Amino acid sequence: MDLPLDHLRTLAAVVDAGTLExxxxxxxxxxxxxxxxxxxxxxxVGRIVLQRTKPVRATEAGEALVRLARQLAVLEHDARTALGDAAPAPRIPLAVNADSLITWFMPALIAVTERLPATFELHREDQERTAQLxxxxxxxxxxxxxREPVAGCLSTPLGRMRYVPIAQREFAARWFPDGLTRxxxxxxxxxxxxxxxxxxxxxxxxxxxRAAAPRHIISASAEFAQAVQMGLGWGMLLPGQFERGVADGSLVVLxxxxVEVPLWWQRWNLASPLLDLVSDAVADAARTSGAIA
Incomplete structure (x- = not known):
């Protein structure tokens, strides 16, 4: 099967843009x-590769070809760099959960840009769903x-994020006067x-x-922690989000x-200096962060 590179690039561009226009x-x-x-x-390929929805979406066959197009773009950048050509700044799309993004992940991006004029496209998703991207x-x-590698990918452990049950003091006195009863x-x-x-x-x-408690939904990490700190409800916070409040008495550890959540770094299984650089920076940031045990 011979697929011209410009055709693959076009498919990826359509998926990124959402419309052919x-x-x-x-x-x-x-x-x-x-x-x-x-x-x-x-x-x-003898298959439909795009669902003509709004926005358009790749079919299962189309996803495989989009992945191929983006992998070829990475390899092309590595080859041009090795040849000394002026390769355009690579666009690096990554998926990361919100808690990692707000606590330890950002220094990894800084470390990469100090070595390479790259741009990042971050997709914030729950850690249970980032592998799908x-x-x-x-x-x-x-x-x-x-933990299990996505097909065509490598998986390495980053460590565990440790969440602590926290409540505002008045909230805890009102709702948990006898401790963590059912x-x-x-x-x-x-x-x-x-x-x-x-x-x-x-x-x-x-x-x-046994029964579900009333729940507030706060889909922003900083505001999530603030909601717990102000007494809207109790929640699981990370180191760095509650110590000051515990020290001054405004917060209590329930x-x-x-709850520990193990995190893994999965990347395409390509021999790529660009991917190696990003992966090394992420591993270093996780290792030196107080949020990862």
């Missing part, structure tokens, strides 16, 4: 040319809770990051809760028990 503008060609290239790919070719690497855990409001956040409910079940 916007992809055509980005590529500097006509929408008709984009459509012809997509049809040519589909004829060559790697699988469908949206990103080249991801911080994920999934009734208190089922009645006290919790703060969840999003609809898929299970940290708080997992902790509550571990301590005897239990010495913690």
């Amino acid at each position: 916007r992809a055509a503008a980005a590529l500097g060609v006509t929408p008709s040319a984009v459509s012809q290239r997509i049809r040519a790919i589909e004829q060559r 790697l699988q469908d070719g949206t990103v080249m690497a991801a911080v994920t809770a999934q 009734a208190a855990l089922e009645g006290a409001p919790i703060v969840d990051f999003d609809a898929n956040d299970s940290l708080q409910s997992r902790f509550a079940r571990r301590h005897g809760a 239990a010495e028990d913690t």
Whole structure:
């Protein structure tokens, strides 16, 4: 199967842009040319590669080709750099969970840009779902809770994020006067990051809760911690988010028990200096961070 590189680039551009028209503008060609290239790919592989939705989405076959297009772009950059050519600044798409992004991940990006004039496209997703972005070719690497490597990827451990149950002092006095009883855990409001956040409910079940407690959804890491600190509900916070409040008495640790979430770094299995640079920077940032044990 012979797939011209410009056709693969066009497919990736369409998926990124969401429409054929916007992809055509980005590529500097006509929408008709984009459509012809997509049809040519589909004829060559004998499968539909795009779902003509709004925005367009790659089919399973299309995801494999988008991933190939982006891997070829990485290898092309590495080759041009090795030859001494003036390669354009690479665009590095990564997936990372919100808590990692706010606590330890950013120094890794700084370390890369000190070595290379790269730009980043960060996709913030729950650590349980970042691996899917790697699988469908949206990103080249991801911080994920999934240990098993995605097909065509390498997986290495980063460490564990340790979450501590925290509540504002007045909130704890109101809802937990007798400690972490089953009734208190089922009645006290919790703060969840999003609809898929299970940290708080997992902790509550571990301590005897059977029914779900009322939940607030705060889908921003800084505001999530602030909601707990102000007494909207109780929640699992990371080191660095609660120590000052515990020290001044405004916050209390509900239990010495913690919830640990192991994190893994998954990346495409390519012999790539660019990917090596990013991976080394991420590993260094995780190792030197107080948020990762």
